Amino acid sequence: MLLKFAEVAGGHNFRKDKADRYRHRYYRKGKYVADKVGRLACVGCGRCISACVSNIANPVEVFNTLLEDKQ
């Protein structure tokens, strides 16, 4: 979710908006790597859960909700 993560030399940022970075976090941990290696890439460290006071970044809830919606 760090602003500079997708910044390149010259200062252009491919994920300037928080929403883009949030989206990328879930696609990255839940889709791109999962498609490649067959399992979620979130290791469950819990740092995002404790950092997010409004509790919208709990990956357990996000992934479970997505999975339930799919079924």
Add this chain to the structure above:
Amino acid sequence: MSSRSCNTKHKDIYLPEMATVVKAESMTEMEYFLELKMDSGNDLGHMPGQFAEISIPGIGEAPISVSSSPTQRGSFEMVVRKVGNVSNAIHGLKPDDKVGVRGPYGTNFPVEDAMKGKDILFVCGGIGLVPVRSVINYVLDNRKDYGNVTILVGTKSPSERLFLDDINKWKSRDDITFIETVDRKDETWTGNIGVITTLFPKISINPANTVTIICGPPIMYKFVILELEKLGMADENVYVSLERRMKCGVGKCGHCQINGLYTCVDGPVFRFADVAEVREAI
């Protein structure tokens, strides 16, 4: 001996090979030229458009484009802009200093397949010329394998122009078209002024038989591709080299992801048709 050290089949992908600096000099205020030689005596073995991870002990590692053509044997060249810890340390290198090298990595421009026999249009902005110089010199060293060659180069200001020796050579050849422009002139500049798209009215190409190579700052692609569409060029014949912040170089860490694509293994050279619809790509 443990079984691990006997295991020669599985080469450690993070283990660099050592190389020695042959030549090192400032090219502009921000860019530093390096010629490197592998200590093994082998060539780097790259193709035009690929990159390698350069490491300096105690500082770190960074992915750097190879700027010389593989037709140059015995050593390879890189140009590094001063932007971070590793690139700043690279600017302090002197001949006989050692660096670590991993690679070459990534995809290359299709010099041996899709480009063969075709007219080639090169569009380079700023340090986009660094990787494309490898392709240009490869094409020129195998000149008979390709059709008309047109090279467009745009730079911010005359003091930031790179590879002046190469540019003078390209300018003096009558079997290629070379046009250059700068965004802002100074008192020394007598050539074209304006962004790179202002050069398009000056060229004549046959879009059906041309392969276009684009490399430059992110903002440039959008506008150059608009010009190419006006000319009627198909997305299948356009190749772009994309920049992302890379780390591992081998498709593990995911730092350079463009959605599901890894710039380090699926790129840095992409066929534009394959990324035109990918979110965040261009």
